Amino acid sequence: MQVTPELLSRFTLLKPLPRQVLEGLAPHASLVRHARREVVVRAGVREDRVCFLFEGRLQGVGHTIDGREVGLYFIEPGDFCGELALFDDNPQPEFVIATAAATVVFLARNPLREVMLNSSSVSNIVGRKLAERVRQMTEQRTLLGLSNIDQRVCGQLYLLIKGGQRQGESGEIVNPPTHQEIAIMLNISRERVTRAFQALQSRRIVRRDGPGRLVIIDLNSLRRFARGEEEL
Amino acid sequence: MQVTPELLSRFTLLKPLPRQVLEGLAPHASLVRHARREVVVRAGVREDRVCFLFEGRLQGVGHTIDGREVGLYFIEPGDFCGELALFDDNPQPEFVIATAAATVVFLARNPLREVMLNSSSVSNIVGRKLAERVRQMTEQRTLLGLSNIDQRVCGQLYLLIKGGQRQGESGEIVNPPTHQEIAIMLNISRERVTRAFQALQSRRIVRRDGPGRLVIIDLNSLRRFARGEEEL
DNA sequence: AATTGCTTGTGACTCTGGTCACGTCAATTT
DNA sequence: AAATTGACGTGACCAGAGTCACAAGCAATT
Structure with missing residues (x-):
């Protein structure tokens, strides 16, 4: 074309x-x-x-x-x-x-x-x-150097948030990658990614909004987990 | 100067x-x-x-x-x-x-x-x-994607061999990195690198020659282990 | 509505690799 | 020569990640 x-x-x-x-x-x-x-x-x-x-x-x-x-x-x-x-x-x-x-x-x-x-x-x-x-x-x-895997997942999610939104208190990821796609980025198994997401969802830090949208409800918490200041 | x-x-x-x-x-x-x-x-x-x-x-x-x-x-x-x-x-x-x-x-x-x-x-x-x-x-x-850690170590050693020597049956690495230095390249612990080296040395695949020289006795075997065709 | 296919969710088991706590050894400094 | 330092070696323990197996949810297609 x-x-x-x-x-x-x-x-x-x-x-x-x-x-x-x-x-x-x-x-x-x-x-x-x-x-x-x-x-x-x-x-x-x-x-x-x-x-x-x-x-x-x-x-x-x-x-x-x-x-x-x-x-x-x-x-x-x-x-x-x-x-x-x-x-x-x-x-x-x-x-x-x-x-x-x-x-x-x-x-x-x-x-x-x-x-x-x-x-x-x-x-x-x-x-x-x-x-x-x-x-x-x-x-x-x-x-990948982070020993705690939940940290890695949080860090990866943070990187996936578009730069402009990283300042705020919340954000979103459109067309988020599948768990499998995240897994191979972080050298971990697909199931382990699912479990990390479970933990994040049950704490109301992220939320799925339909198939093509992942809402980061609490960006500050996500950052804290990524830094290892708090554990999942 | x-x-x-x-x-x-x-x-x-x-x-x-x-x-x-x-x-x-x-x-x-x-x-x-x-x-x-x-x-x-x-x-x-x-x-x-x-x-x-x-x-x-x-x-x-x-x-x-x-x-x-x-x-x-x-x-x-x-x-x-x-x-x-x-x-x-x-x-x-x-x-x-x-x-x-x-x-x-x-x-x-x-x-x-x-x-x-x-x-x-x-x-x-x-x-x-x-x-x-x-x-x-x-x-x-x-x-880092290799699940078998011994494979990673062998792969890393292979990368450390200067290009020209990679064709031959044996090779050497001058001033080889310490186990700790290799460990952080491969996201594994220093002890695990030591154990991998033990396995390689006991099989006469590599040999230390003084402080500043590591001899790869059997380059073909190293390659096989790196490819996972054989396990340590 | 049923089927298919892919993604996500979850439990149970296994086993590897990290960690800790040492000891050994060689090189360098005092 | 003694002491110090840093690298290497090794065993024991165990948290945690991988794997397997399967169920459930969701979309798109038939």
């Missing part, structure tokens, strides 16, 4: 680009819908495109040698993935899967790379994004 | 730079020796320099909220760290500590950034390195 320059400018990475550049990129972009559970980016393949998420949620997943799934990161709308292809020709290290029905824009790698090289402001933006990715991975890895 | 352009050119990142550029950078570089256990780069601080490792070994470590140490990556001679400062002004997310007496070259951030922006070939190199870092972190994270 065709993509307009306007659509491209909805992404934070591309927004600062001049209109003219966006018009040059648009013909190399295509809009694709992915059903839940579909593979969006393949591991081990030299991808020739970068994937921008318009709506839905994606998850980067790796695989251990014995076939177990490992959750690496979540991608929220407006963000992108597969950006390693912009820097070298090595294959993608991980799969990216749609954890909710997703609309993505694939943008051919080479034109974007050109834009990146010719405009230092663009390569700055891409570089900053990659740096941010490293910080995000570091933060996620640090979560 | 003063640094010569020749010294700078010993680092893979800087090697491709023209002599003239290296001469411009040298005045902004300084050579520092760090004793074992010393902090080389601080977390939470806006570092204004990038750290190149000349000899020794460094380890990036994070801290959980409850103070537990988390091992993130090892830095080998010729490699560098603190490169996020080149991309944005946000603080360093992790500490970097010398796990063996180390000689490092600090290179001021801004001059290097200038070089990077003016030469697309240099920004390519830096970008490739950052992409490589992401791959490395992904690989390390995937190790």
Whole structure:
């Protein structure tokens, strides 16, 4: 499906680009819908495109040698993935899967790379994004260091709350990941995630609101549990 | 201590730079020796320099909220760290500590950034390195997905063997990390690492050779254990 | 309305890995 | 040489996480 320059400018990475550049990129972009559970980016393949998420949620997943799934990161709308292809020709290290029905824009790698090289402001933006990715991975890895598993779950939920809401007393997570998806992020079993959620729900700290919405009733308590100041 | 352009050119990142550029950078570089256990780069601080490792070994470590140490990556001679400062002004997310007496070259951030922006070939190199870092972190994270802990240890040892030796039937690790340092990389206890090593040593798969050298006697077996094809 | 498929919920059992409390050993300092 | 320090080694105990098995809930489809 065709993509307009306007659509491209909805992404934070591309927004600062001049209109003219966006018009040059648009013909190399295509809009694709992915059903839940579909593979969006393949591991081990030299991808020739970068994937921008318009709506839905994606998850980067790796695989251990014995076939177990490992959750690496979540991608929220407006963000992108597969950006390693912009820097070298090595294959993608991980799969990216749609954890909710997703609309993505694939943008051919080479034109974007050109834009990146010719405009230092663009390569700055891409570089900053990659740096941010490293910080995000570091933060996620640090979560795994917590010995108390309930802490990990609370910490993960906290990371899933959109930045703007983190100040308030309550928040929400739209299209929350399944317990299984959280489990592989935190290196724990699905059942253990369920039990952690049970504890949080019985204490009125979180509440499910239909299939696609998780309400964080008491954000302060969630923070305290994540910090280990209080135990579940 | 003063640094010569020749010294700078010993680092893979800087090697491709023209002599003239290296001469411009040298005045902004300084050579520092760090004793074992010393902090080389601080977390939470806006570092204004990038750290190149000349000899020794460094380890990036994070801290959980409850103070537990988390091992993130090892830095080998010729490699560098603190490169996020080149991309944005946000603080360093992790500490970097010398796990063996180390000689490092600090290179001021801004001059290097200038070089990077003016030469697309240099920004390519830096970008490739950052992409490589992401791959490395992904690989390390995937190790943690292994349910069998002995597998993790074997996998970690395998990663510690320098690339060139991985083909052969045997190998070595110079200045191997302590059990504690491995433990925090793999999210397990120091004692558990010791027990894994006991098992490997009693099966004549690895052997300590003095304080600073670990010999991998049977690399094929190590690989099999890492893959879970055989159990310790 | 029934079926299918996926997610969540829950109990029981097992067993691994963390923790604690030591002891040993080698290297370095005093 | 004695003392100190830090790394490594080892046993015993036990909380807690994984696993298995199955039930229940919910959506989408037939």
